[in-house]
Amino acid sequence: MNILVFVKQTFDTEETVVVQGGRVSEDNVRFVLNPYDEYAVEQAVQVKEEFGGEVTVVAVGQERMEQALRTALAMGADKAALVEDDGSLDEYGVAKVLAAFARRGTYDLLFAGQATVDGASAQTGPRVAEELGVPVVAAILRFTLEGDRAVVERDMEGYSERLSVPLPALFTAQQGLNEPRYPTLPNVMKAKKKPLERLTLEDLGLARERLLGRTATVECFVAPKTRQRRMLQGSPEAQAQALADELRRFVLPD
């Protein structure tokens, strides 16, 4: 099995988000491998361990993405590639770049995260699949290989389904798919020696101006919700009654 995993670096969830001049500040921020991409990498490594093959991880973006790629290598991926860009392409552009990278090899399986926890658009996986013309199943919770097909399960908001998919195909990973391994120190050391290729858009035969012009961020802002923080007093009975009275306008409209 030749497997390709798309990974991105995101803010650690514990980080406070600071907006300066309409942009989210990256100063002094701790970055991590996007949590959903951990599931994607883990699944790829498990498939490799069971069926053999090679796992490649690729990221498009700034230099700092190397850290996410190294984490993936420490989890068991074999080689990495960073397509360098300033991080300002939208999902359309990123998908074009990732697909161009995928076309350089032949992959039986492609994995992405269901979404990134920063931009959270959940677009990239399905877009890359569409660009490559391969089937896609988003937000999978179970993955097995049966011959030349993958059998996957997912939750569809009220029902779950089991799908059989011919390879090559792309899957996006939802939380619960597996238990991502923690990179051990020896594996972190080993990961430093694994190959990491640096590429430019030109190396992939892409002209940047052709990847632009779909959407653009006008500004970012924080809007803290003000909450009443009213503590209801008295016996459980009194508290319950007081709350019910407060919620009347939501529960009994008019």
Added chain:
Amino acid sequence: MARNVLIFAEAKSGQIRNVALEALAVGRRLAADGQVVAVVAGSSRPDGVEALSEHGADRILCVEDAALEPYTSDAYTDGLYQVVQAVQPDAVIMGHTAIGRELAPRLAHRLEAGLVADCTDLAVDGERVVFTRPIYAGKAYERREVTGGIVCATIRPNNFAPLPADATRTVAPEPFPVQLSAPRVKVESVTSKQLSGVDLTEAKVVVSGGRGVKSAEGFEPLRELADVLGGAVGASRGACDAGYCDYALQIGQTGKVVTPEVYIACGISGAIQHLAGMSNSKCIVAVNTDPEAPIFQVADYGIVGDLFEVVPRLTEAFKRMRG
């Protein structure tokens, strides 16, 4: 500026979903004097199609084909793409749902278009269309503009109010034939989860349980409260990990994102990852034995107390109120 807008009116269990009516409201704002075309798809016509005309659709296209049941992104992308080719809309809107998250990016990509996903607000100023969407797990917002091509967007359920129903609007649904190739993805089985009848992401009231619920049976009083309020039951990851409930109920950064009118957190500490899924709720209530629990910092109403004592009394109080 007049635009023609296509709405994908998603159906579930043979019924048009509420988010489709919300998408129509967004469509009307984008359209100005243009046309809003709703498209429904399935092996047969779902219930609630009349609601689409009452809530703002100028045309309703029904794509009926055996290959559209159950849903696969292959068949739906093909079908919708053919509708787009025929209608030539300036904008395409659908819900940010399990289906929308897979379908919208595929369709947008086939159209070589941008997509602004998971929108909670919209500003239209002549040519300019700027959507607002939560980023960084709801800690910030982004205003994103569509700068070229068809305007594609998915909307987060429960954030746009449907237009008031106008019973005098009656639009006759038109059949819209499509040519679908056999889907590559084969649906082997579909298992319905015996969740309550109300969809979690669309529910107006969500009653959520955390590790404080202590067992699967512990969810029973929460379910009774949700039933009385016509709401749905949710959970923290703590409760899911402990095996008290199905992961399908999980709310948070790695679970579902909900925006109900009222969110009642019972026995949930309020970890940042949980807040990511519910902090935009209109009104937040917390019931927790620990007065120091962080959830109280983000609550409109707090009750320090044992959920097993408070929740059943709350159910009774609402029953009395309902008469």
